[in-house]
Amino acid sequence: xxxxxxxxxxxxxxxxxxxxxxxxxxxxxxxxxxxxxxxxxxxxxxxxxxxxxxxxxxxxxxxxxx
Numbered sequence: 001x002x003x004x005x006x007x008x009x010x011x012x013x014x015x016x017x018x019x020x021x022x023x024x025x026x027x028x029x030x031x032x033x034x035x036x037x038x039x040x041x042x043x044x045x046x047x048x049x050x051x052x053x054x055x056x057x058x059x060x061x062x063x064x065x066x
Contacts, residue, residue, distance in 0.1 A: 002037050009034035 009030045016027035 002041060006034045008038050009037075 011026050013030035013034070014028065016022075016024055020027065022028075
């Protein structure tokens with residue numbers, strides 16, 4: 001879902017850079033939005049990896065107690 005949105009925002013930025021220039025607010029906004037979504041996706045992946053690691057550690061500790 002977000003990958004398609006990022007793709008469309010980057011395409012929109014490209015259109016603005018060709019038709020206008022890269023100094024327009026629309027271009028900057030499209031690029032910033034795409035970058036922000038990518039950063040959120042990266043943060044979410046790290047968050048989910050941490051949760052997975054913690055769940056694994058909890059299971060390991062439970063087995064040690066038994």
